[in-house]
Amino acid sequence: MTHVLEARNLTRDYHIPGSLFKKAKTVHAVKGVSFSVDQGKTLAIVGESGCGKSTLARIVTMIDPATSGDMLIDGNKVDIAKERLTPEMRQKVQIVFQNPYGTLNPRKKIGEILTEPLIINTNMKADDRRDKAMAMLKKVGLEEKHYGRYPHMFSGGQRQRVAIARALMLNPRLLVLDEPVSALDLSVQAQVLNLLADLQDEFQLTYVFISHDLSVVRYIADDVMVMYYGEAVEYGSREEVFSDPKHNYTKTLFAATPRADVESIKARLARKNAA
């Protein structure tokens, strides 16, 4: 079965031109990353700032080209540096961003934001577009009355729902989610994660889920890839990575994540009383 997404040795270099005072520099943001994702599954990419995960997200979403390496979507090679994206390919991958407060155009109503992808890519009539947008709005848990409102009237969690709805308007095969719940409160995070799980079941979506929060990753991922300074230092199924991490960085990451369970608290209090 063809993978929905397959990456072979992707690299991305940024060339910073030199000036009178500085030498030219090349930043290797992504260094030879390979992975694949099957339909209906979630690949979680974990790493801290500067590890290249957002750069990788942009490559997968076909916003920026890779410097070298191959990327295949549904078995077709994609290289936006060489040829323009066809509308069919453009629709296959969509993205949801981290910051709910910058992700929606402040000057457009929710309905306009949702129908925009349809206006650009299809010949649907205005009524059909409105119906589809309304249906998607309800599917993400919002109501009809929200259709004509502006983004600033919504909370962070609601905006993220609209962003998810927008990403799904074109029926993509793959959804890239760049830290979609990091900026949300705990209770709202739970709602959005539930929504994502339901949508994945209903539409058989494939997710590439980027996060730095290991507890979220452990909850939703099927496969996990850990990135460090542009390289994939760990790659395997969720069970493998969490029960038996092989790379030192992965172990450090696990050790550093704060644990919110009763046993750890008891142990800490015991240590404190002994001291």
Next chain:
Amino acid sequence: MAVAEIKTTKPQTGFAEFWFYFSRNKGAVMGLVFFLIILFVAVFAAFVAPHSPSVQNRDVLLLPPGWTQGGQWTYLLGTDAVGRDILSRLIYGARFSLFIGLVVVTLSVISGVLVGLIAGYFRGRTDTIIMRVMDIILAFPSLLLALVLVAVLGPGLVNAMIAISLVNLPHFVRLTRAAVMSERTKDYVIASRVAGAGTMRLMFLTILPNCLAPLIVQATLAFSAAILDAAALGFLGMGAQPPTPEWGTMLAEAREFIQRAWWVVTFPGVAILVTVIAINLMGDGLRDALDPKLKRS
């Protein structure tokens, strides 16, 4: 599926929220009131003005204002050297000033925004070339440049307006370019790109509406600056030509009367002063109301 959480504060409509912040600035509200009065007077000049602005009455040459000795109440602000009522001329002159402000601002904004959009969106060499041209325009003292342009094109109100628009161009280009550059990298623009939006749609439908707030403020201030510049050009004889009752031209004609008939010089000057202050106060209030960083909560 869980119902989405509801926001606690009730949402305010755009205009009500805008008016709340605008009305906090008493100066701005006063400026707005004055401006509306001037607008009303200009539009209904035919009904408001007591006399015709161009009729010369040889019997009442250089009449002092109505409340002074020797003045007549029908000629409230006095008359000029050829017997025309100054108040009526000022009222009709308001039309010219507002017209000048409107035309100059429209020209500057449309061309400035277009050029700024292109510079800010495409960056690279296009941006560099455009900004260097703007720098050249900015390097000249604005009035001097306008004078030179009018001298080249020939004196007259229309040419004065074109000259002033060109001199104002760099300000709008810079403003638009800065706003475009800052909006361009935001997530919602990338989201539109990922949805397949092309360059035109991104520039005009996605980015431009979000750059309007500083533009509106600058346009308001440019309005008053245009009135001042046109008055200056008129004073120098390069703008509106007599007998047009434009305030600056009235000042030019009255130069020789500063000593013996102060009212011929003072009232056009006061008219310019009051209009410009009113519009600037309004512009300040607009900036405070539209700038989200200055918002109260």
Next chain:
Amino acid sequence: MSLFEIENLVVEFQTAAGPFRAVDGVSMKVNAGEVLAIVGESGSGKSVSMLAAMGLLPWTAKVTADKLLFNGIDLLGLSPSDRRKIVGKDIAMIFQEPVASLNPCFTVGFQIEEVLRIHLGLDKKARRARAIELFDLVGIPNPAERLGHFPHQMSGGQCQRVMIAIALSCNPKLLIADEPTTALDVTIQKQILDLLMRLQAEHGMGLIIITHNMGVVAETADRVIVQYKGRKIEEADVLSLFESPKSEYTRALLSALPDNATGDRLPTIAEFLSDDQIFAGAVR
């Protein structure tokens, strides 16, 4: 006598939509040497209550309280100049965005020496020596060299260490940390939290940590206060809170943690709790 005591704190803001109560009758006590965590989601008023206590809110905020005592001194009744003698010296605060909290125009050395000059009145040599000592204390390598660096030349974690050094420079009795690690990476977060706990134990300070991260609470707090929309919902020692939370809101918060997930879906608060129910279930 407790080190820091608030009773019935109310903070109201004037907004375009009418007065807004960010903090509605919150009370708490912190003793010397104790770590109190204030946990809540956004809009719970946790940061606002601490800023109000320090007098750091803008003039549009109205602050009232039955009691607002630090070491027995009434903070509400103080004149601004008297308050300035205490805030920054005996009460210190560190904030969420370390790079933004430092003045970008001045070196970090200048900023820490400024605090020493104003509060302790030390001369130039003594200031420099103390600054190097403090940078050493917070674990900044090459402290003498670092004094001449600007905030934008340093990473987030290092800037946060500088902030902690500035906060500790006058040996405060109480340190308030407002989401000190939220903007930092996980590995750096652990280092900063360990540093804070070590310094707290060494100096015997009272420490208030404001956070929305239950993991941070579990790893640092002695006692915990849970806030929701400006009101206190529950207060307990950390073990009791996690083992047997008494209010429904706290139970809902803990069950929403992905680590505690049972089954495919995470239980969400809106599914079974309204605002009124949350407030009614408050355990003061």
